[in-house]
Amino acid sequence: MADTKITRRADDYARWYTDVIAAAELADYAPVKGCMVIRPNGYAIWENMQRALDDMFKATGHRNAYFPVFIPESFLAKEAEHVEGFAPEVAMVTHAGGGKLEEPLAIRPTSETIIWNAYRNWIQSYRDLPLLINQWANVVRWEMRTRLFLRTTEFLWQEGHTAHASYEEAEAEARTILEVYRTFAEDFMAVPVIAGLKSESEKFAGADHTYSIEAMMQDGRALQAGTSHHLGQNFARAFDVKFQNENGEQEYVYASSWGVSTRLVGALIMAHGDDRGIIVPPRLAATALAIVPIYRTDEQRAAVMERLDRLTAGFAGFGFHVDDREQHSPGFKFNHWEQRGVPLRMEMGPKDLDKDQVVLVRRDTGEKRFVPQDGLADEVGRTLDAVQAGLFRRAREFRESRTYAVDDLGRFNAILDGDAPGFLHGHWCASVECEDRIKAETRATIRCIPFGDAGPEAPPGQCVACGGASERAVVFGRAY
């Protein structure tokens, strides 16, 4: 197990990304193009993401269920926009059990159709609503250009599918979940996001409208980190799901759906990583503290290990690992844990024993401090909180430094092809023609029409493309 060389970000960002994944042993390419093997270090991050999100879903009234991976081909065709949007990416099973199937089966690209087919039997009256269900599952979308975590043919995700008695209730649900996603991204991943509405051409196939959270990566590109869709009555109509309302009338059910995926692991790498590797925010780290004992003689080793046993007895509040491997030097171990993104390292040698102190080294800043052993658990906890807050602050400052107010389409490419590309806040007249033209000329898309304090202000202005009237600025960027 040698040190893994990581390309510098400034030299080749794409290469840096794959090097970081290899060095931290997060994932491998699989035999089938576009698929990936998620290794234990990568899966541990996903598990912690799942745990935090699942708690938040349950706290907002949702329950988990599971629906089959196979969907009859005819189901996908029932919602016209939906099938048009997904058809090119769907993998079909045509043969099974030694023969050709009567009807091909889609491997789920998303589960609206099979879930709404089931909801037809579950919903009769307003008393059956709302129905608030989430599923943790894998999905398959046949992607032509793939990258580990960011875009893979098969990925893991959660998909929420809710049913409501009114448009307003479905809207409130879509917004509640968007806020759950924003909170998760900012408080757990330490990644600042802009929450807002997608344009018509960027919305989910089959939705009335789509909301998203958008994050900025260190190369200035945008990453859509989560989406929440208001589906209106589209899927209820397609699957004939009606309920009797309080006035005794039959009405189609209103719906939302929403999801985040293993793509978030990629976002985490690209938002916080440095030239030495990934940095995992403490709240998502399986190992928050790596402990490296330092000694030369057997006698020193015994004394150091004995003290460590005593100190770590108080470390119940966070995940820690004592790296007592005999065959590796302390320097090797420092590098090992740095590359794996462990947010805090503790060292203790014979001199520290004499002084009743330890050394704490932050992964994000490299700051090294001598800390008394008395009250150590509290100090480790405080330092981990400081790393968590520091990562968020650094990412937000970076985003601010890479955000430009632009009133002229002519400036887009100069910024996006320059040394410091990022988000462009500019006005848009809401026409598809201008949106298409901007995309064709600059490869920038409308990331979202923001709301809340993360976005640009709302005074009216003029469209960057045609000069027409615009109600508020939107966020443009080149995206992953």
Ligand SMILES: [Zn+2]
């Ligand atoms: Zn325009």
